Amino acid sequence: MRFRFIEDRRADYPVTLLCDVLGVSPAGYYAWRSRPESRRTAANRDLVDDIRRVHRDTRGRYGSPRIHVELKAQGRGASRGRIERLMRRHGIRAIMARPRRVRTTDSRHDLPVAPNLLDRNFIATAPNQIWLADISYIETDQGWLYLAAIMDLYSRRIVGWAMADHLRAGLPLAALRMAISAQRPGAGLIHHSDRGVQYASADYRKLMHFRRPQGVDEPQGRLL
Numbered sequence: 001m002r003f004r005f006i007e008d009r010r011a012d013y014p015v016t017l018l019c020d021v022l023g024v025s026p027a028g029y030y031a032w033r034s035r036p037e038s039r040r041t042a043a044n045r046d047l048v049d050d051i052r053r054v055h056r057d058t059r060g061r062y063g064s065p066r067i068h069v070e071l072k073a074q075g076r077g078a079s080r081g082r083i084e085r086l087m088r089r090h091g092i093r094a095i096m097a098r099p100r101r102v103r104t105t106d107s108r109h110d111l112p113v114a115p116n117l118l119d120r121n122f123i124a125t126a127p128n129q130i131w132l133a134d135i136s137y138i139e140t141d142q143g144w145l146y147l148a149a150i151m152d153l154y155s156r157r158i159v160g161w162a163m164a165d166h167l168r169a170g171l172p173l174a175a176l177r178m179a180i181s182a183q184r185p186g187a188g189l190i191h192h193s194d195r196g197v198q199y200a201s202a203d204y205r206k207l208m209h210f211r212r213p214q215g216v217d218e219p220q221g222r223l224l
Contacts, residue, residue: 003032008089047078048086055092063087063094111200117190124154128185131159133193135172148172148198150179159183169201176207 006018006029019026054067062070064084071078087093124130130153138145148171150160160179164171172193191208193199 003029004089007033044086047076047083048090048092050074050076051083051087051090051092055094060093060095111197111202113195113200114205118192122153124152127152127154128183128189129154130190130192131179131185133172133175133191133199135167135196135198146171148175150175152183167198169198169203172198173201173204173207176204180207 002022002024005022006015006024009018015029016026019029050071051067054070055062058066058070064080064087067087068078068080068083071083118130122130122132132151132153133149135146135148138147143165145163145165146167148162149158151157152159159182160175160177162171162174162178164174198204
């Protein structure tokens with residue numbers, strides 16, 4: 001193992017220095033190096049070449065789990081643990097993208113908003129009394145996807161959802177239609193969301209029948 005370490009790093013440091021640090025003799029290292037290559041070593045060398053190829057083709061984005069899946073799809077039977085060990089030994093790492101935050105709420109609009117009926121009192125005593133609506137985002141290999149969901153506060157169940165590659169009002173509107181169609185709520189349902197332009201749009205307010213008194217500060221609505 002120490003001789004392998006020296007072999008992997010001999011291009012960066014003098015062999016004598018590496019041998020001295022690891023407590024082995026240069027003669028022992030060169031004797032090890034002159035031995036016939038084992039089948040396992042040759043197989044590992046070929047596997048590292050394949051790993052480097054997949055790593056290069058994916059622009060360095062794949063780590064050992066995804067490289068394992070890709071090689072398996074190509075008929076390579078190496079285990080994930082073996083691939084992980086070889087990548088660590090040869091310094092092959094996935095490029096870690098910096099965390100990115102996508103803004104899904106645009107409250108800079110002149111559309112009317114509805115009153116804050118909950119006023120932070122998030123308590124429901126029965127289903128279909130209070131619905132909470134929000135939009136989140138998911139990063140995929142094809143780009144960002146946006147998920148609009150509506151949760152029933154009492155059951156904590158998602159009663160409506162929709163996914164799309166855009167943030168237009170049609171996305172949360174589709175989630176709301178699903179929730180209404182599935183739950184058939186009665187009069188008095190409170191709908192709570194942020195101040196986003198999607199929830200304040202005319203189509204969304206029309207479906208929810210928003211009432212908008214003066215001096216409101218958060219978009220909420222009541223299904224009448």
